[in-house]
Amino acid sequence: MVTIRKELPSDIAEREALLDAAFGNTRFAKAAERLREDRLPADGLSFVACEGTRVIGTNRLWNIMAGPNRPALLLGPLAVANDRRNRGIGTRLMRHALGKARRLGHRAILLVGDAPYYGRFAFTAEKTSALWLPGPFEQNRLLGHELVPSALDCARGLVSGTGRPQSLSWRDWSPPLPATPPLSRRDFTSSSESNRYERYRPPTEDPIFLIGKNSRGNWVVQDQNGLCGGLFIGRAAALKFALSENGNDPEAVRMVPGVLELDIATSKRAAKRHESVPLRLSSSRHGTASSLQQSRQRQKKQSRVPA
Numbered sequence: 098m099v100t101i102r103k104e105l106p107s108d109i110a111e112r113e114a115l116l117d118a119a120f121g122n123t124r125f126a127k128a129a130e131r132l133r134e135d136r137l138p139a140d141g142l143s144f145v146a147c148e149g150t151r152v153i154g155t156n157r158l159w160n161i162m163a164g165p166n167r168p169a170l171l172l173g174p175l176a177v178a179n180d181r182r183n184r185g186i187g188t189r190l191m192r193h194a195l196g197k198a199r200r201l202g203h204r205a206i207l208l209v210g211d212a213p214y215y216g217r218f219a220f221t222a223e224k225t226s227a228l229w230l231p232g233p234f235e236q237n238r239l240l241g242h243e244l245v246p247s248a249l250d251c252a253r254g255l256v257s258g259t260g261r262p263q264s265l266s267w268r269d270w271s272p273p274l275p276a277t278p279p280l281s282r283r284d285f286t287s288s289s290e291s292n293r294y295e296r297y298r299p300p301t302e303d304p305i306f307l308i309g310k311n312s313r314g315n316w317v318v319q320d321q322n323g324l325c326g327g328l329f330i331g332r333a334a335a336l337k338f339a340l341s342e343n344g345n346d347p348e349a350v351r352m353v354p355g356v357l358e359l360d361i362a363t364s365k366r367a368a369k370r371h372e373s374v375p376l377r378l379s380s381s382r383h384g385t386a387s388s389l390q391q392s393r394q395r396q397k398k399q400s401r402v403p404a
């Protein structure tokens with residue numbers, strides 16, 4: 098039996114895996130993500146669909162401004178497990194979320210998605226043509242739904258995220274990560290088929306950046322060669338760093354579900370391996386533009402030697 102209920106902290110790992118399977122890593126590069134990153138979802142408006150103990154669907158709503166002085170919600174991501182689609186679960190997640198948002202007194206909902214699907218829930222692009230997102234998006238996929246009649250009349254301007262910052266309280270909702278051994282460079286060079294981190298091995302010579310949490314709950318980014326990386330306060334900051342370091346290629350970023358310990362080549366080890374100036378470990382919480390540029394320039398100077 099499938100039930101729809103509020104998302105719990107213990108659902109997060111399964112939810113992330115479900116979203117990775119549905120959208121891949123490109124999901125973090127979407128303009129809508131700029132409205133969600135580093136923020137908590139709207140109170141009481143994160144839902145999962147469950148079959149027994151398995152999470153098979155997810156839907157969240159987020160606080161936004163649909164242009165100046167127009168509080169609204171952003172819906173998404175909505176996803177249903179591949180092997181459970183076309184059974185009405187997406188519809189149930191949508192109707193549940195819309196009903197709850199209405200009862201909580203919200204006035205309007207925006208989303209970026211396929212009009213042929215969301216049209217059945219009365220989402221249209223009719224009143225969203227003068228709204229824009231903080232990043233590239235397709236205007237005809239920016240859809241609106243009025244919970245209160247006329248709530249989106251004359252909506253105009255930048256859509257901005259207004260949810261509570263995640264960094265203040267992420268420990269409150271972030272789940273304990275499953276206890277798995279930390280990754281090390283050995284994991285990426287093993288030829289064993291049974292290596293459980295096999296899928297994180299670099300498919301190309303370009304550096305793959307790994308993102309995960311260490312055993313202390315800090316977000317970690319590092320490239321698979323252990324030449325560049327750092328600790329970050331939130332997933333979004335970690336992702337930004339990884340993308341800026343790899344030329345904005347979301348395909349070259351991997352989320353690590355288990356524990357990822359920072360394992361950067363120290364000056365001595367790097368110097369030994371590369372006989373050149375080693376990379377300075379970027380341990381900034383957010384990674385400043387200048388430190389990233391310097392780091393990239395230094396990285397370019399280095400000859401890349403497979404670990």
Ligand SMILES: CC(C)(COP(=O)(O)OP(=O)(O)OC[C@H]1O[C@@H](n2cnc3c(N)ncnc32)[C@H](O)[C@@H]1OP(=O)(O)O)[C@@H](O)C(=O)NCCC(=O)NCCS
Pocket residue numbers: 119120173174175176177178181182183184185186187188189209210211213214
């Ligand atoms: C979109 C999604 C959530 C629908 O979940 P679901 O449980 O399969 O949906 P339902 O069973 O309620 O509805 C299935 C119907 O939606 C249609 N549908 C599914 N995705 C669609 C899309 N992108 N465009 C148009 N129609 C779509 C199906 O063809 C089916 O049509 P039918 O009722 O005429 O047979 C699911 O397909 C999914 O997770 N997709 C990947 C992630 C995604 O694209 N999310 C939405 C964008 S944010």
